Amino acid sequence: MMTQADPLSTTFAALADPTRRAILARLATGGASVNELAEPFEMSLPAVSKHLKVLERAGLITRSREAQSRPCQLHAAPLKDAVSWIEHYRMFWEQSFDRLEIYLKEIEKESSKHGPKHRR
Amino acid sequence: MMTQADPLSTTFAALADPTRRAILARLATGGASVNELAEPFEMSLPAVSKHLKVLERAGLITRSREAQSRPCQLHAAPLKDAVSWIEHYRMFWEQSFDRLEIYLKEIEKESSKHGPKHRR
Numbered sequence: 001m002m003t004q005a006d007p008l009s010t011t012f013a014a015l016a017d018p019t020r021r022a023i024l025a026r027l028a029t030g031g032a033s034v035n036e037l038a039e040p041f042e043m044s045l046p047a048v049s050k051h052l053k054v055l056e057r058a059g060l061i062t063r064s065r066e067a068q069s070r071p072c073q074l075h076a077a078p079l080k081d082a083v084s085w086i087e088h089y090r091m092f093w094e095q096s097f098d099r100l101e102i103y104l105k106e107i108e109k110e111s112s113k114h115g116p117k118h119r120r
Numbered sequence: 121m122m123t124q125a126d127p128l129s130t131t132f133a134a135l136a137d138p139t140r141r142a143i144l145a146r147l148a149t150g151g152a153s154v155n156e157l158a159e160p161f162e163m164s165l166p167a168v169s170k171h172l173k174v175l176e177r178a179g180l181i182t183r184s185r186e187a188q189s190r191p192c193q194l195h196a197a198p199l200k201d202a203v204s205w206i207e208h209y210r211m212f213w214e215q216s217f218d219r220l221e222i223y224l225k226e227i228e229k230e231s232s233k234h235g236p237k238h239r240r
Contacts, residue, residue, distance in 0.1 A: 005136075012136035016129045021205070028212065076212035083206045085141070089148065090203070092196035 007059075008085060011078045014058035019043065020051050024060060027074035037072065127179075128205060131198045134178035139163065140171050144180060147194035157192065 005013065014020055023037055038048040052072060055061045060079070061072045125133065134140055143157055158168040172192060175181045180199070181192045 006138055008141070009136045009138055012132045015205075016125075016132035016136055018126055018129055021128070024209070028209065074209075074212055076209045079206050079209050080213045083203060083210070085135075086199050086203045086206070089144070089194075089196045089199050092148065092194055093200045 007078065008081055010058045011060070011082045014054050014060055015082070017051065017054075019048075020055055023048075023051060023055065023072075024074060027061060027072060031071045031073045033069040033071050035069070127198065128201055130178045131180070131202045134174050134180055135202070137171065137174075139168075140175055143168075143171060143175065143192075144194060147181060147192060151191045151193045153189040153191050155189070 019041060022041070026032060026037060026040070034045060034048060034052065037052070038045055041048065052061065052063070055072075056063060058078060060075055062075050063070045063072050139161060142161070146152060146157060146160070154165060154168060154172065157172070158165055161168065172181065172183070175192075176183060178198060180195055182195045183190045183192050
């Protein structure tokens with residue numbers, strides 16, 4: 001069933017996992033080997049390697065071919081397109097918060113019409 | 121293997137498909153029934169319904185329980201957290217474009233040192 005995904009789908013799929021997001025957060029502080037990346041997780045090295053492969057295929061990390069430890073580096077460029085896509089919808093979520101605000105103000109007005117807030 | 125995913129993972133997973141992103145883009149222009157949503161895709165109604173279920177579970181669309189056609193509406197609120205997460209990495213992709221620019225300028229300087237660009 002799995003066909004070659006478009007780059008944007010590959011980026012979003014790579015981000016759809018808390019361990020992979022934590023790996024990217026760790027790499028934002030500097031390059032790291034697989035062992036260093038595996039340390040904070042209760043996870044086998046093969047499991048971490050699998051996550052790294054997903055991130056590498058998505059172009060979100062690069063791995064050195066030279067050193068035996070093959071340290072990983074963050075490569076954030078694909079996130080630019082991801083954020084551009086989502087940004088098109090900003091007016092919609094901002095609208096919904098605006099609407100919530102209007103609603104809350106109406107409730108406030110309504111309750112103040114029916115008498116003081118703090119009765120004794 | 122599938123466990124209850126965290127909200128952010130669910131959002132990113134829902135976005136990791138071009139049809140689902142196209143459905144959200146369509147709903148940004150206004151509410152639509154399943155039939156209306158299926159029209160531009162060469163896809164069966166059950167296939168479209170499956171995508172709608174993923175979007176609904178991710179809280180990215182809402183569906184009316186009243187009308188028989190159960191029209192769908194965009195609900196962009198979960199995208200706010202998705203964009204917030206990615207935004208933390210902005211300095212990294214901007215840095216890498218800066219570095220590319222520096223690199224290209226260096227190449228340019230280097231080639232101008234070795235003689236005029238357009239020789240005859």
